Amino acid sequence: MAVNWAGGLHHAKKSEASGFCYVNDIVLAILELLKYHQRVLYIDIDIHHGDGVEEAFYTTDRVMTVSFHKYGEYFPGTGDLRDIGAGKGKYYAVNFPMRDGIDDESYGQIFKPIISKVMEMYQPSAVVLQCGADSLSGDRLGCFNLTVKGHAKCVEVVKTFNLPLLMLGGGGYTIRNVARCWTYETAVALDCEIPNELPYNDYFEYFGPDFKLHISPSNMTNQNTPEYMEKIKQRLFENLRMLPHAPGVQMQTIPEDAVQEDSGDEDGEDPDKRISIRASDKRIACDEEFSDSEDEGEGGRRNVADHKKGIKKARIEEDKKETEDKKSVPSQNNLATPERQMAVYGSRKKAGSLCRFVFSSAWYLFSDGIVQFIWQVVLCVSNYEAEISLCHGRALCDSI
Known part of the structure; x- marks a missing residue:
């Protein structure tokens, strides 16, 4: 059965x-x-x-x-x-x-x-x-x-x-x-x-x-x-009742089984006994997907995909990328030079001008009306362009 x-x-x-x-x-x-x-x-x-x-x-x-x-x-x-x-x-x-x-x-x-x-x-x-x-x-x-x-x-x-x-x-x-x-x-x-x-x-x-x-x-x-x-x-x-008799069939050679079993260690095993993990992996494993390297096989198992290699390789690549990123980032010593300090000062001054522009724009918008708001926009834009020109000039002098 x-x-x-x-x-x-x-x-x-x-x-x-x-x-x-x-x-x-x-x-x-x-x-x-x-x-x-x-x-x-x-x-x-x-x-x-x-x-x-x-x-x-x-x-x-x-x-x-x-x-x-x-x-x-x-x-x-x-x-x-x-x-x-x-x-x-x-x-x-x-x-x-x-x-x-x-x-x-x-x-x-x-x-x-x-x-x-x-x-x-x-x-x-x-x-x-x-x-x-x-x-x-x-x-x-x-x-x-x-x-x-x-x-x-x-x-x-x-x-x-x-x-x-x-x-x-x-x-x-x-x-x-x-x-x-x-x-x-x-x-x-x-x-x-x-x-x-x-x-x-x-x-x-x-x-x-x-x-x-x-x-x-x-x-x-x-x-x-x-x-x-x-x-x-x-x-x-x-x-x-219309059946003539129990039909028979002529003796003939038995065809081969549809599923061929590997002839090896399992030939002498009990067919009612569950096969081992090793024997099961051997039947379903593909050579392209699995390997038998020396560091594999914990617990006596082989033909098992080595996922540890992939993790180790990914970590090495991450460490290498972090090292390159650190090299590309400027150090604090480089920022201490006069040229770098001038550039930082110029960028901070630009940020301060923008903040004053936003604050004064809001004040005029709610106090003196739209006309004064437009006039303030023109003045701030002019001052901002002048500051940008000044910074460019200083950067040019530093490069010379």
Whole structure:
């Protein structure tokens, strides 16, 4: 058994993304399983139809797809009862269209009989189960009324057949219920008993106000009447009886794996043991971005980017720049020369003239009127120009 709650992106197609899904990891996983298994069964309990997976294997008899989903004016709009496959894949696509509000009891009454019949007729050697949690009660985008226990009952049913099982995630848009569901289904897969009381954690407040593992169903109406469910079930049984026999496949050489592992120290290691940091860095490191210098590798690690070099280099450049700036700034000794003192005196006198100009301008503006203000402006400008000429003359004499 393998579990990947980050997978289950069943809407992505070969040539397009769809339904929040960019890469269909389910199809890629099944293609790998087909290298070792003659027949693979795919089961989808997401509220949305698994259109991407069905489309990928619509014309083959080596994969049977079974989807339990909401059908009607609902994304993606596929998954009709009459969609049964084509060519060699005819009758190998099974779709159970449902209506709003299905509860645990109704879901259990159709899931176990249909999966049991599929197992009997198809005889798969491996199973992929997509556990989309948007079929739970209270989901933001869903319209079913399943509890966590009702959803996990599907996992229990599939487990009873004792076949290699790949469990995947999928949809789910009320995050706290998604966490509840997949936590409980992980425990079911491992045959572990976990309490209903949630332990304290960093996200404890999100599970209020009851802080329980399991959720209660709502009071929404179940539009899936017993007559409707029985009618759909009998139609599916008729289609399954049309299967000639469990299809086989000719013996052939197993293709190479899509991902090549390095042959080295890890060959003799336990595959269930987490790989070391060194082995992980070796698989993902690029020669252009990392180096193995002598001063690297604190704690025995290598292939780690040396950020200390960059900091040290930046400090050296800053010190060099400060030294150059100090050289360019005139010292106090240079300012003590007569020429520098004359220049400072001239600049201070200019500042004093400007201050007197502003003060006297304001005084005349408010006392004697605008005419005297204009006259004062003319006088001050004339005095200012005379002072500038005097300073220029002194500077010229100093230079001579």
